[in-house]
Amino acid sequence: MDTLGVAFNEPKRSQEKEKKEKEKNGMDEIDGLGQLTDYRRLCSDLTLQTKKEGFFKDYLSAIVEQVSDEEFEGFTKQQTDRDRVVYCWTLPALHKTMKSFQPSYRGKSADESIKRREQGNEAFREKDYRKALYETQDNEGIVLLEGSLLERTTLALALANRSAVLVHLKEFALAIRDIQLSLQSNYPEKQRYKLYDRMGYCHQQLGETAKARLAYTIALDCLEESDLEPAALDNWRQTVEKSRAKLPSNNPSNNSNNNNSNHSTANANTNALPELVSGANSNIPNASKSLAMEVDDNSGRYYVAADDIKPGQTLVCEKPYAACLLPGKFTSHCHHCFVRLIAPLGCLTCRGVFYCSVECRDEAASTYHQYECGIIDYMIASGSSILSWIALRILTKGKMEDFLEAREELEKDGDGGRLLASARNPDSYSGIYHLATLSHLRSDKDFFDRTFMALFLFQCLRASGYLQTRFRYEEDSLNITEDEIYFASLLLRHLQLLQFNAHEIHEFVQLNEKNMRSTKTVYIGVGIYPTVAFFNHSCRPDVARYFLGTTMVITSTRCVKRGQMVAENYGPIFTHKHLTDRQQSLQGRYWFNCQCLACQNDWPIYDGMTDMETILTCCPLCRGTVQSVNDSYARCLKCKKQSLWEAIRRPVEEITTLYQTAMRLMDLGQVDKAIRVLGVYIEMMETLVADVPVRELLLAQEALRLCLGTYGTKYCATTHLTMKAVTNNTRK
Numbered sequence: 006m007d008t009l010g011v012a013f014n015e016p017k018r019s020q021e022k023e024k025k026e027k028e029k030n031g032m033d034e035i036d037g038l039g040q041l042t043d044y045r046r047l048c049s050d051l052t053l054q055t056k057k058e059g060f061f062k063d064y065l066s067a068i069v070e071q072v073s074d075e076e077f078e079g080f081t082k083q084q085t086d087r088d089r090v091v092y093c094w095t096l097p098a099l100h101k102t103m104k105s106f107q108p109s110y111r112g113k114s115a116d117e118s119i120k121r122r123e124q125g126n127e128a129f130r131e132k133d134y135r136k137a138l139y140e141t142q143d144n145e146g147i148v149l150l151e152g153s154l155l156e157r158t159t160l161a162l163a164l165a166n167r168s169a170v171l172v173h174l175k176e177f178a179l180a181i182r183d184i185q186l187s188l189q190s191n192y193p194e195k196q197r198y199k200l201y202d203r204m205g206y207c208h209q210q211l212g213e214t215a216k217a218r219l220a221y222t223i224a225l226d227c228l229e230e231s232d233l234e235p236a237a238l239d240n241w242r243q244t245v246e247k248s249r250a251k252l253p254s255n256n257p258s259n260n261s262n263n264n265n266s267n268h269s270t271a272n273a274n275t276n277a278l279p280e281l282v283s284g285a286n287s288n289i290p291n292a293s294k295s296l297a298m299e300v301d302d303n304s305g306r307y308y309v310a311a312d313d314i315k316p317g318q319t320l321v322c323e324k325p326y327a328a329c330l331l332p333g334k335f336t337s338h339c340h341h342c343f344v345r346l347i348a349p350l351g352c353l354t355c356r357g358v359f360y361c362s363v364e365c366r367d368e369a370a371s372t373y374h375q376y377e378c379g380i381i382d383y384m385i386a387s388g389s390s391i392l393s394w395i396a397l398r399i400l401t402k403g404k405m406e407d408f409l410e411a412r413e414e415l416e417k418d419g420d421g422g423r424l425l426a427s428a429r430n431p432d433s434y435s436g437i438y439h440l441a442t443l444s445h446l447r448s449d450k451d452f453f454d455r456t457f458m459a460l461f462l463f464q465c466l467r468a469s470g471y472l473q474t475r476f477r478y479e480e481d482s483l484n485i486t487e488d489e490i491y492f493a494s495l496l497l498r499h500l501q502l503l504q505f506n507a508h509e510i511h512e513f514v515q516l517n518e519k520n521m522r523s524t525k526t527v528y529i530g531v532g533i534y535p536t537v538a539f540f541n542h543s544c545r546p547d548v549a550r551y552f553l554g555t556t557m558v559i560t561s562t563r564c565v566k567r568g569q570m571v572a573e574n575y576g577p578i579f580t581h582k583h584l585t586d587r588q589q590s591l592q593g594r595y596w597f598n599c600q601c602l603a604c605q606n607d608w609p610i611y612d613g614m615t616d617m618e619t620i621l622t623c624c625p626l627c628r629g630t631v632q633s634v635n636d637s638y639a640r641c642l643k644c645k646k647q648s649l650w651e652a653i654r655r656p657v658e659e660i661t662t663l664y665q666t667a668m669r670l671m672d673l674g675q676v677d678k679a680i681r682v683l684g685v686y687i688e689m690m691e692t693l694v695a696d697v698p699v700r701e702l703l704l705a706q707e708a709l710r711l712c713l714g715t716y717g718t719k720y721c722a723t724t725h726l727t728m729k730a731v732t733n734n735t736r737k
């Protein structure tokens with residue numbers, strides 16, 4: 006199947022829901038086409054709506070109730086996305102229903118914020134800095150209602166308070182950022198000396214002598230503006246002067262070393278992106294030269310090894326074309342780069358999203374968030390799936406004019422070469438547009454529901470102000486322009502292709518900093534990755550994924566010989582799920598029959614798997630089965646020669662030692678070394694056992710995946726500052 010490069014485990018919630026529904030309908034075994042269709046329907050529905058409580062479900066059923074059989078029959082005759090959009094838009098049921106649904110918005114008053122700040126001050130006096138951080142940080146989300154001076158001052162005070170907390174937590178760079186923001190937000194003139202003194206201290210702690218000196222000097226100037234009593238003023242002046250005098254003499258080289266340390270993205274994950282093995286591929290810039298793309302009628306486009314691939318090599322490193330954070334993570338992760346928040350900066354308007362830095366906030370505010378800001382609460386309330394969010398984001402992150410300009414080119418009948426465009430030029434919309442939609446396999450009912458979701462998203466887009474006035478009819482929401490129809494059709498197309506081409510984004514969570522094995526991957530968002538989209542699926546994948554923020558890194562976990570297919574995994578892995586379950590979930594969600602080695606041979610899951618000793622205990626000469634002669638010797642049943650038990654057992658002992666070494670290195674936290682040893686182990690084992698599933702080998706690949714995961718964005722519950730804030734957070 007073309008471009009079916011997807012790995013998308015349904016969120017746990019949905020899997021459970023899926024299971025419950027299955028039980029209810031008695032669909033544990035698929036034995037009839039009807040049931041399979043039902044199951045496929047269920048999986049497809051989940052790509053539209055994930056939350057039970059959202060209003061979209063009611064909205065859709067209200068529409069469906071009013072649609073007559075003839076009207077639905079008419080819908081099934083529509084051949085293109087454009088025709089479907091136009092047909093559904095003209096149904097009276099849509100407009101009647103539209104009127105009965107009103108958006109709801111969360112609100113937060115300035116009073117609440119003042120109360121929160123007072124609680125923060127109290128915790129601060131009691132020296133509970135972590136609690137204080139939590140209490141103060143929520144204030145940053147405050148609204149600037151009509152630019153009211155009182156509101157701005159409240160915000161400035163909240164930021165100033167938080168900067169004091171951050172100093173105590175030794176987060177100096179973040180403290181400086183909060184001080185700067187506070188000074189920009191109408192912090193009272195008479196007290197500015199305090200902030201500049203604090204800023205001087207932070208720069209001093211960061212070794213930035215020149216900046217510290219400047220801040221102390223400004224603090225002294227500001228003291229002149231203060232309303233302190235003469236004695237207190239004198240006291241302050243002496244203190245600041247003393248701090249300034251204590252600074253080491255100016256040393257420019259020393260300063261330049263620390264040039265970046267007060268950068269306000271100090272919060273962000275600073276892990277560098279890994280190098281691709283043997284360099285970047287000139288045809289596929291985000292992939293390594295070790296990968297090549299192949300095409301055939303059965304498998305569509307997929308990757309093969311252009312070179313022998315060894316375990317632990319970086320094959321792809323790719324930023325998403327578009328990515329959306331799960332709404333449930335809005336208060337714990339940066340809305341833009343997905344890192345955990347320490348001292349979040351809220352969107353000043355919607356109060357619903359938070360950023361790790363000024364850079365992330367400005368980048369989002371100047372692109373997609375300027376449109377999404379006003380509709381975000383409505384989207385959350387609708388219970389739209391995360392894929393619906395991305396369908397919209399693909400538009401809001403770009404410029405409306407660019408989509409209009411590209412229209413003619415996009416709508417030309419696609420030739421095969423166009424598909425390649427997405428991997429060749431991962432930043433181009435054309436590649437996304439031409440990813441597989443499988444529209445020829447989609448049922449009428451699926452199309453029907455999807456078209457209404459597209460129209461719902463279109464109405465959100467219209468409300469967001471994304472479509473400029475001359476492209477829409479403001480005076481009458483029933484009218485729709487040709488350009489608006491085009492955007493609604495694009496949304497419908499996105500909803501189809503995202504079902505097969507989106508990837509989950511994970512965060513690597515270590516429950517205990519000392520124990521590498523106490524880890525799990527947590528689902529935090531979804532992205533679309535144009536290069537990764539071309540990987541085929543195997544229930545025994547050759548690669549693993551980890552994330553640096555939203556950037557996906559694909560590394561090999563097996564040896565792949567030159568010319569062989571390199572496959573990733575879309576969800577079900579053979580070691581954990583039986584054949585029928587795997588086939589069912591791949592059919593349901595991705596609409597194909599898996600033909601991988603594990604499926605063809607119905608390999609057992611971990612529990613029923615052969616262990617290494619059984620397989621490797623064989624004749625050292627011909628690998629035939631051996632039979633014990635006595636304590637020292639065994640005879641080969643094939644070549645009839647006798648061998649020493651010692652010689653027969655040696656390979657098992659040697660390779661077991663290697664495995665134990667790798668485990669010890671992992672326990673010591675020596676990840677790089679552990680990865681190298683595991684690589685050697687996997688290579689040796691694969692040579693010895695070939696394509697037979699062996700428990701120890703698969704466990705080693707699992708361990709390798711775990712080690713590689715530590716290179717990605719990590720979150721350690723016992724050391725992260727916001728742990729308290731996250732667990733205490735009662736915001737909905």
Ligand SMILES: [Zn+2]
Pocket residue numbers: 273339340341342343344360361362365
């Ligand atoms: Zn960020």
Ligand SMILES: [Zn+2]
Pocket residue numbers: 352353354355356357358374377378379
């Ligand atoms: Zn906003």
Ligand SMILES: [Zn+2]
Pocket residue numbers: 543544545587599600601602603604
């Ligand atoms: Zn399979």
Ligand SMILES: [Zn+2]
Pocket residue numbers: 624625626627628629641642643644645646
């Ligand atoms: Zn033999």
